[in-house]
Amino acid sequence: MNNDALDTVLGLIDGEILRMEDALSQCEKDLGRSCAAGCDEVARSETADEARKALGECRRDVERMVAALxxxxxxxxxxxxxxxxxxxxxxxxxxxxxxxxxFSDSPSSISPLA
Known part of the structure; x- marks a missing residue:
């Protein structure tokens, strides 16, 4: 296999790894913000029903993040x-x-396609 083909394969793999790292980082940030917002909402709640609603919303956010992970x-x-x-x-x-x-570069290694 020539070096250009190998570089292309490795570049594709590296690109995929970088995209996954970025997605994971974003997911972690979103989860942190969602939990913080949920805690704030619960703290501002004046009734138990409001607190339960805020916790339910936070739970759904966390479930979405877990699905993303x-x-x-x-x-x-x-x-x-x-x-x-x-x-x-x-x-x-x-x-x-x-x-x-x-895959050899040797002319004698070239075989017919038939």
Missing amino acids: DFLRDRCEALRDRCSQTASLLERADRDTSSGGP
Whole structure:
């Protein structure tokens, strides 16, 4: 496998990791703000019913954030799988290159498509 192809693959993986880190960071910030707002709302509540309502809203916000974190976890697992597949392909390409296989630059290693 040539270096340009490898750089492209690694760049795609790095980009995906950065997007997930940004999404996780945003999710954490949103969760913190939601909890703080919920606590403020409960503290301002004048009745038990108002406090229960504020706690319910906060709970729903937290559930949305947990769902977002679950989504990010699933994306991380998918990325981990892609990295594993990429590593396997690179290992195979390295073996093929060293043995004169289809990924080798040697003209004698070029095989017909049929």
